Amino acid sequence: MDWINAIVQGILLGGLYALFAAGLSLMFGVMRFVNIAHGDFIVMAAYGALLAVTFTGVHPLLSMIVVVPGLALMGYFGQRILLNRTLGDDILPPLLVTFGFSIIIQNVLLEVFSADSQKLQAGALETASIQIAEGLNIGLMPLLIFLSALGVIGGLQAFFYRTSLGRVLRATSDDQDTVRLMGADNAKIFGYATAIASAVVGIAGVYLAMRTNFDPSVGPARLLFAFEAVIIGGLGNLWGTLAGGIILGVAQTIGAQIDPGLQILAGHIAFLIVLVVKPQGLFPKMKG
Amino acid sequence: MPEPILQTKGLEAFYGDFQALFGIDFEIHEGETIAIIGSNGAGKSTFLRSITGMLKTQGQDIQFLGKPVGGATAHSLVKQGLAMVPEGRKLFPSLTVEENLMIGAYGRSGSDWTLETIYDLFPILKERRHHGGTELSGGQQQMVAIGRGLMSNPKLLLCDEISLGLAPIIIKDIYEAVPKIKATGATMIVVEQDINQALAVADRVYCFQEGRVSLTGTPTTLTKDEISAAYFGLEAEGAQ
Numbered sequence: 001m002d003w004i005n006a007i008v009q010g011i012l013l014g015g016l017y018a019l020f021a022a023g024l025s026l027m028f029g030v031m032r033f034v035n036i037a038h039g040d041f042i043v044m045a046a047y048g049a050l051l052a053v054t055f056t057g058v059h060p061l062l063s064m065i066v067v068v069p070g071l072a073l074m075g076y077f078g079q080r081i082l083l084n085r086t087l088g089d090d091i092l093p094p095l096l097v098t099f100g101f102s103i104i105i106q107n108v109l110l111e112v113f114s115a116d117s118q119k120l121q122a123g124a125l126e127t128a129s130i131q132i133a134e135g136l137n138i139g140l141m142p143l144l145i146f147l148s149a150l151g152v153i154g155g156l157q158a159f160f161y162r163t164s165l166g167r168v169l170r171a172t173s174d175d176q177d178t179v180r181l182m183g184a185d186n187a188k189i190f191g192y193a194t195a196i197a198s199a200v201v202g203i204a205g206v207y208l209a210m211r212t213n214f215d216p217s218v219g220p221a222r223l224l225f226a227f228e229a230v231i232i233g234g235l236g237n238l239w240g241t242l243a244g245g246i247i248l249g250v251a252q253t254i255g256a257q258i259d260p261g262l263q264i265l266a267g268h269i270a271f272l273i274v275l276v277v278k279p280q281g282l283f284p285k286m287k288g
Numbered sequence: 289m290p291e292p293i294l295q296t297k298g299l300e301a302f303y304g305d306f307q308a309l310f311g312i313d314f315e316i317h318e319g320e321t322i323a324i325i326g327s328n329g330a331g332k333s334t335f336l337r338s339i340t341g342m343l344k345t346q347g348q349d350i351q352f353l354g355k356p357v358g359g360a361t362a363h364s365l366v367k368q369g370l371a372m373v374p375e376g377r378k379l380f381p382s383l384t385v386e387e388n389l390m391i392g393a394y395g396r397s398g399s400d401w402t403l404e405t406i407y408d409l410f411p412i413l414k415e416r417r418h419h420g421g422t423e424l425s426g427g428q429q430q431m432v433a434i435g436r437g438l439m440s441n442p443k444l445l446l447c448d449e450i451s452l453g454l455a456p457i458i459i460k461d462i463y464e465a466v467p468k469i470k471a472t473g474a475t476m477i478v479v480e481q482d483i484n485q486a487l488a489v490a491d492r493v494y495c496f497q498e499g500r501v502s503l504t505g506t507p508t509t510l511t512k513d514e515i516s517a518a519y520f521g522l523e524a525e526g527a528q
Contacts, residue, residue: 164394167383171391174380181340181374183366183395183440 014249015146039223045205075198234281323490371442392439
């Protein structure tokens with residue numbers, strides 16, 4: 001039963017990793033743009049939630065009402081004003097600029113919030129659980145996070161395949177030059193893509209703050225998990241990203257079951273195995 | 289004579305230090321079909337890339353629908369009524385045929401062309417509408433590319449080498465659509481390496497050579513010698 005429990009908890013943990021990864025996957029898919037500061041943006045969103053909760057006293061879940069649109073706006077204008085200028089034939093400038101962002105965000109957070117570990121108190125939600133069988137309980141919070149990941153990825157998928165803007169984003173992912181001949185303004189399209197990705201970062205940040213302790217330095221590790229989930233699942237496939245998150249989560253909880261010290265290492269090993277066996281990821285991009 | 293729908297005066301284009309166009313004077317009137325012919329590297333595609341805004345044209349004298357559009361962005365020109373069928377078709381592989389057509393309407397201004405009228409023009413596309421854009425045969429892909437261009441309801445449609453790499457019988461199929469498109473009142477520029485095909489559809493011909501216009505005229509008045517001289521840069525005597 002312990003092992004089944006480990007797998008179930010791993011699947012649920014995978015939902016959080018998929019939320020970390022979805023925004024990264026989306027930005028890379030549409031713009032071929034790797035955001036090194038992705039993890040730090042998630043942590044920034046977590047601090048945003050902390051501020052909202054501290055000032056208004058609302059339940060952490062409700063902080064999403066402010067954090068998600070706030071992040072989306074920041075994403076849009078950040079892309080339009082700054083990041084679009086770094087895009088071009090050379091892939092190095094966006095890497096360098098977002099690497100710089102990563103350092104700046106960590107230090108500003110350190111300056112403002114100190115290095116103290118923080119966590120949002122979610123009240124009864126934290127301890128509530130559903131008993132599935134003897135010795136197998138599912139925490140309400142991990143379940144909520146997992147269902148949110150399903151909802152976010154399903155929603156993104158529907159958006160990409162059913163709306164006019166989603167179609168243009170997919171076309172942009174295929175061929176940035178030719179979409180200009182369709183009347184699409186690349187600068188705006190990229191802004192929209194980053195806004196959507198940042199909204200997902202906002203959701204991920206709030207859940208991060210509710211589920212684990214965080215401090216200004218935890219961003220890069222989240223980036224690593226996000227990267228691993230995206231690569232395991234296959235670039236440009238959002239359901240693949242969810243699967244990648246789940247595989248990473250399950251590998252970690254199984255590792256932890258063997259020996260608590262093995263948790264993180266087991267995830268990295270699973271990632272390495274996939275990278276060696278299927279470098280394209282398990283579910284490479286499908287055709288529309 | 290009314291204002292030309294598109295006019296360039298002394299248009300120049302550069303790739304870095306390399307000058308590709310040396311002062312192109314060009315005009316096209318409403319309802320006209322113009323063919324641009326010329327050998328590889330004559331500057332035909334560069335000319336189209338310039339007037340669509342894919343190449344930077346700051347400060348150049350280009351008029352579209354009576355307005356100066358030198359330096360205008362590609363997407364704003366689409367909204368003003370300029371559409372291009374790019375060389376090599378450039379369909380979006382992750383989109384279906386129907387989605388490829390629909391994306392053509394992204395920057396649209398009017399509502400003359402719809403999926404239905406495109407399917408009337410190319411009935412085979414209706415059968416294939418749920419296939420991936422690049423899963424079709426070359427000729428069918430070209431039909432999608434033309435349909436995608438029409439979906440933006442262009443006042444001026446530019447077709448770059450639509451017969452390139454296709455079998456003659458397929459080229460015939462595709463060019464059968466041209467009179468139907470013209471019948472809707474569309475104005476077209478067709479860039480072609482195939483001189484006979486160009487002469488067959490065009491009201492007027494421009495021949496490009498090494499970045500300059502080497503000859504203009506109507507298909508009925510131009511002689512074969514004139515064209516080969518303008519096309520290959522050979523003197524009439526030398527051609528014999």
